[in-house]
Amino acid sequence: MAQIVKRAYKYRKRAYKYRFYPTSEQASQLARTFGCVRLVYNKALEERTRAYNLEGKRVSYAESSAMLTEWKRSGEFAFLCEVSSVPLQQALRHLQAGFANFFAKRAKYPTFKSRKKSRASAEYTRSAFRWREGELTLAKMDAPLAIVWSRPLPEGAEPSTVTVSRDAAGRWFVSILVEENVSPLPPTARNVGVDAGITALATLSTGEKIVNPRHERRDRRKLAKAQRALSRKEKGSANRAKARLKVARAHARITDRRRDHLHKVTTRLVRENQVIAVEDLAVRNMLRNQSLARAVSDASWREMRSMLEYKAAWYGRTLVVVDRWFPSSKLCPACGTVQETMPLNVRLWQCACGTAHDRDVNAARNVLAAGLAES
Template sequence: MARTVKRAFKYRFYPTHEQTAELARTFGCVRLVYNRALEERTRSWYTEQRRMSYVDTSAALTAWKKTDELAFLNEVSSVPLQQALRHLQAAFAAFFDKRAKYPRFKAKKKSRASAEYTRSAFRFRDGNLTLAKMGGPLDVRWTRPLPAGAEPSTVTVSRDAAGRWFVSILCEDGITRLDPSDKAVGVDAGLTSLVTLSTGEKITNPRHERRDRERLTRAQKDLARKEKGSANQEKAKRKVAGVHARIADRRRDFLHKLSTRLVHENQVVVIENLNVRNMVKNHPLARAISDAGWRDLRAMLEYKADWYGRELVVIDRWFPSTRTCSECGTIAGKMPLGVREWECDGCGARHDRDVNAAKNVLAAGLAVSACGAGVRPQRESSRTGRSASKQETHGATRGLPRL
């Protein structure tokens, strides 16, 4: 059974000098409009106790274009400017729903340089993509084909800190759901082994940042020696950003392959609800935790499970998976990170710390998947006062029996 989803396809492209100048102007105008609109909305609330909507900021944009100070906004396509206002509206909606903090201003040197074009602002014919205000198509490197008969609805152009140009094309794609499987796996995240599966398999942490640390150190030292504000400093900055981009690309590629494998091989995937934001506050481990990419792995598992008709179960972070004996259920005392193997006082079973945790994660997840929290005897309550066996599921398979 196929399912239609919105899917973005990202490609690298190489603009001409004229296209580079046009896109740079567009990025600057998008940032200016976003910041002006944010300033107006903030001022309106604090001085008049009045909320401005997207319609109000759109009317303000029209007025800005008629002034001598901001007349240059007419030189770029109007669509990316309107999209910037929509993005600001979405940011405020997330803030009012308490899903995000108050929107922040976009800094020229720190914010992502991007512009979004909708259908009225680009033309896609015979594999050629042409944006509004440009005389010729972009030199896109089509490393993989778009879906047959694809009609892009949105095109986002961006430039990263390393100076690379990318175009992201959003279109509909058909995803074929996988055949039902009777397999399930528990996943325990770690640093020595990136993940340990309940089957006993350990997947080694590639440590991409550590492998390129020497190269990164040399580039950063070279940057520190450059004169501030000079052209050489900008070159050195791009070199540092290039090393970071290489690390991020390799990490993302590895996580995509790992998440795809887990989803394809198992009907149910069970993971822990790790609070990465607080975990990186542990200074000695912050670098290694950030390099592991646990949050990205969870995000990939969530949408891929939804795509392919699998189920992702996320158990409570306070569930004592490491200290619980997977054979008899006895909960051991404190267990420092240095303890990699331990013996159960109840039944005498000897456990590998990570494999045992993965088995307990799987058992708790299957209980939730089958009948909901509370199926297993509650041996230890979570600090939130809820059942230790978990709370949320993602991508539940409809029409198929759960394990």
């Protein structure tokens, strides 16, 4: 069975992410806010877990909010009053959403946030920031953020939520959520089937093969050198902190280049085709294969599919996800024969009916045929 992902929105919420450079005072204030957000989230999770394990009681968001008020009044956590209350309340809302997903069996039990491993971020709603003449000023700050406007916001857009974050490489980002009027792309008669791969990132039913840049492999030597240097540094030292930053920057470079390439590929596919058919790959299972795990991770098939899903919804296209057990590579479309076995090293094969096939192109064409049959 195929899953048809087709949505049409007149208005959509879209986040625009920009890099900014805070002053030393702003950086200090935001660092304190990140720490308070993490503390409130962890303490609320601890209280909810204790109540559930000892009393069998589910703590609501309102009760967690009342706890936060009591913590602020206590001497031990009085410093929570030094930062904006909105990011702290948003942390409680995110925790509430995590528990709702857990009890609905959509996610695992919420986990504690780590100072070193968790993403440092804080979310501000409309009451906690000022947007005036293209300048953004957060609560508890006197000056606007020095944002690098790499692209303009939609004309007349009013931010509803602002999320400030700092990545492992020490870069600061602000994500501005706005509501946009959707402009669907003009209908087209072209359809395409996509077969994801490693040698070629995507093989299309038209016969075109999109090259996989393999960003991680290209920077592997530089990354390995930085990781070796980090392993030699004494734990807790300033030199280790500097070495850790170099490793994080190497990872960030790989991630940014990979995401940029995926955006270009998926945007092109959505613009040029009305129906896009893809295969439902079991990426998590593939990552257990030690021989393929690194290459599969570098290809980021799951991220590519995610981009296709929301871009198809934005621009009025149809994405069809074909069942993972569909024998796309082994099926001969000329006679309908399905080959019994086909090892991964077989890239070209010939059916008993005499038809020669390129394994990836044949798979993309079969995926398209199955997708069109369902849609």
